[in-house]
Amino acid sequence: MLAPKARYAYSEAMAQQKKSRRKTPGRGPAPEARKAPEKRRTASTEANRPSKRAPGLLLFGKHAVAAALLNPKRQAKRLYATKNGLDALTSLCALPTGLPVEITDMDSLKSLVSGPNATGDSPTQGVVLEVLPLPGYSALDFPPKAAERSVIIVLDQVEDPHNVGAILRSAAVFGAQCLITQDRHAPPESGVLAKSASGALDVVPWVRVTNIAATLDELAQMGYWRVGLAGEGEATLDSIDLGPALVLVLGAEGRGLRPLVRKHCDMLAKIPLAATGGLIDSLNVSNAAAVALYALTQGMSEQ
Incomplete structure (x- = not known):
């Protein structure tokens, strides 16, 4: 068993050894984790992304969408369109008053219509209309x-x-x-x-x-x-x-x-x-x- 003075000397030596290790290159305190740079959100990227996946029936193609908008028995919920698609559509028909319109890009429209009754490469022609099914007939x-x-x-x-x-x-x-x-x-x-x-x-x-x-x-x-x-x-x-x-x-x-x-x-x-x-x-x-x-x-x- 070490005497008190010996124990003190041993403790001092161990402290000095730890202190010298800290000063050794590559043994310093861990640097702060680098944060990934935040993606800048611009008006264009926000406009190009539909706010949410439309839950209703989706019609696409300018003639199909125009006919749906002109049909008094068809209830339209929301229109998704590129700027060029919207211009082409409004040359065929006027938009109903109060119809929500969301401007987006072509890739987002293709993604929107992909599903069991459509494929991701469906030619949307720049317009997708969310609607309710038509009423039945006899x-x-x-x-x-x-x-x-x-x-x-x-x-x-x-x-x-x-x-x-x-x-x-x-x-x-x-x-x-x-x-x-x-x-x-x-x-x-x-x-x-x-x-x-x-x-x-x-x-x-x-x-x-x-x-x-x-x-x-x-x-x-x-x-x-x-x-x-x-x-x-x-x-x-x-x-x-x-x-x-x-x-x-x-x-x-x-x-x-x-x-x-x-x-x-x-x-x-x-x-x-x-x-x-x-x-x-x-x-x-x-x-x-x-x-x-x-x-x-x-x-x-x-x-």
Whole structure:
């Protein structure tokens, strides 16, 4: 055991040793952690970032957005746009009074519309509109027009949104009364469908029903003649006699019209196709709809 003087000398020596270590290069006190430089927020970066992800249905493309703004039955919630997109949109329609408008950039718009019914590379054309879905309709809302041709399109389990959108566009061009689909086997309203329709989603009423066959019976009782489009149809579209009220029924690509739906058509007709040696024996359903609508409306106008 050390004597008191020895213990004191030992303590002094240890203190001196610690003191000398502190003065050794590289052994000084830890420097303060460097703070990452704060990102400067500018007016432009704040304007280019949407304040939050829109929770509602998002429509995009200048024609789809303009048609939605012009539709009195469509409720618009907020518009997201680039400056150029807003200029292009206001050349097509005036903005409703009180509609919130958020100026952003193209990348933010692409990010905004990405999701289950759209993809990040969807062509927004610089405008995205948050809306509520349109109200529903009934087939009974569309009786034949007096002294005027009436055409209704019925889709039997056509589920691709691009095809349904394109068919809506053709329906608008050829003056169809409405589009009818089965509720469970049709795409929902979406930005992709609205973009494919190029505004027709807000022009042509879209009726969703539970049972296509029962709806065809209702239309027959209202005075409509029901024509199903099928490759094995007994007549070509340009050769049939048409009345003033017509229902055009189209099936899904591949399987076509279901047997029960066929039974509820008054006749089956086909589009005449050029011989291709069996390589091409059908059209895409949206192309077939456009050709059929042209042939039928031309035939009806000549009678």
